[in-house]
Amino acid sequence: MTNLTHKKTLFPHKLLSLFMLFLWLLMVNSISPGQWLLGALLAWGIPYLTQSFWPQSMVLSSPLLATRFILLVLWDIVFANFQVAVLILGSRQKLQPAFMKVPLALKQDFTITLLANTISLTPGTVTVDLQMQEGYLLVHSLHVTDIDAAIAEIKRRYEAPLKEIFECSTP
Amino acid sequence: MSVALEILISLLLFAGACFALVGSLGLARLQDFFMRLHGPTKATTLGVGSIIIGSIVFFSSQTQGLSLHELLIAMFLFITAPVSAHIVGKAALHMQLPCEERTKNIPWPTDDTDN
Amino acid sequence: MLDSVIRITLFMIALALALNLWRLCIGPSLPDRILALDTMYINTIALLILFGMHERNSLFFEAALLVAVMGFVGTVALSKYLLRGDIIE
Known part of the structure; x- marks a missing residue:
């Protein structure tokens, strides 16, 4: 809410991306290379395209x-x-x-x-x-x-x- | 399937069903709404969680390799159960539902009990 | 042995669902009924997963996942309606 003019970064939410890849692999119930690739693409693409909707990214300090x-x-x-x-x-x-x-x-x-x-x-x-x-x-x-x-x-x-x-x- | 594995699955399923039953029993027999809120949010969630773990072990032993995708349901339930409990509780708070008399610190005036 | 255990647990979950239905019918207030519905869908997930194990068919997982998602949205929408008199403001 505070700064509406986000500048686009390539990897806006790293933890979220990792979590989405994990979810995708669980969903298709397979760890074949093709699913890794597709999952990685989705895990990068969705946070990248929706990054201006997220209020702030979390920092996990430990x-x-x-x-x-x-x-x-x-x-x-x-x-x-x-x-x-x-x-x-x-x-x-x-x-x-x-x-x-x-x-x-x-x-x-x-x-x-x-x-x-x-x-x-x-x-x-x-x-x-x-x-x-x-x-x-x-x-x-x-x-x-x-x-x-x-x-x-x-x-x-x-x-x-x-x-x-x-x-x-x-x- | 080996006997030990079968016993493990049976224990998990039985414990899960017991918890789900106890949660529903709490929903049925406790006195006021806020006390009833406790049964479903905890007992039932853990019950379904342990049934899901049992199912993961079962399907993994049936086929080659792990079959983890039931874990999605457990994760989803553990994230959403507190949220739905919170919002139902908030609706009840908004409507100022009658509480059990022993309850301490009721956050609204209780002189007029017939609201 | 496993088959009889699955049948017993199916019976227990059905009993839990009957208790929830009872609360849904008598529930003195609206939030009570919403809570009973919420518990019913969680128990339905358990029932579907157990039935899938009984039939040796992992397709029931998809149905259970859909019930989980829809049930959550339903509970939130109903409570939101009680809170504000409106679902989407």
Whole structure:
């Protein structure tokens, strides 16, 4: 939105291109040289032709941390599901649902989206609303006894790594 | 197909179906809308995810070479499930649906419960 | 053994779909019904993949992928309509 006069670069979104090549190979379910070529052509051509529609390109400052974060989230998803299953099958009267306001330290749209999605996928919490002006996420939790501790846990476990992965390099 | 592989596939499928069933059970029996939101977004997504992994192992063992394209569905679901949960939750928030009385910090005045 | 396991899991998913249908019918509010529909399409994906394994046919994958895409768009469009009274502004 800020600068509408993009100058055309040959490889505008390298990570996106790599991801699109990967998706193409999965889609056709083959790794023959022809599909690599076709996939590479599409992965280069589509970002090149649509580059003025993308708001900004993401900078991944540390791929190692990103991998660690993805593994942590996958593990949490599996673990969380056992917890939620026990909660659902257990007594309904013992559940203590609550709304929590999680203040945001992140600035970019993309990282906030990632944080909100991560919260939705993990232990008993769903992001229901985002207030950009006041800077907080409204999170509903299925069963929580100590609200402040839960908020601190979310900030420490998910927000801090995301901040480190994406927003350290940008001023 | 070897017996060990068959047991692995069976376990994956069974776990996936259990999770999907538990998620749907949560949707059916929990009290208010925001609590019901939790079942489908997590349990059902993981259920389908593990059924898909089982299917990948199954089709890879049937033919030569890997058959990974079911992974696309799992990736798509893991990306879209939180988004649809968020937007349905936002619609419910907008309509100020009645909450369970025990809920803490309800973000709207609850004196008039008949809205 | 695998065939009987697939039949059992098909039955479990069908049971889950029946529970969702029940919620769709009684669901006190509109978002409840949308959520039930959303869950129904996710369960339908599982059903299609299991049925494909039962028939030893990987073509069902395409159908499952289409259901996934269409279901997501449908959920978002319905919720957006509830939020704004309009789908595309």
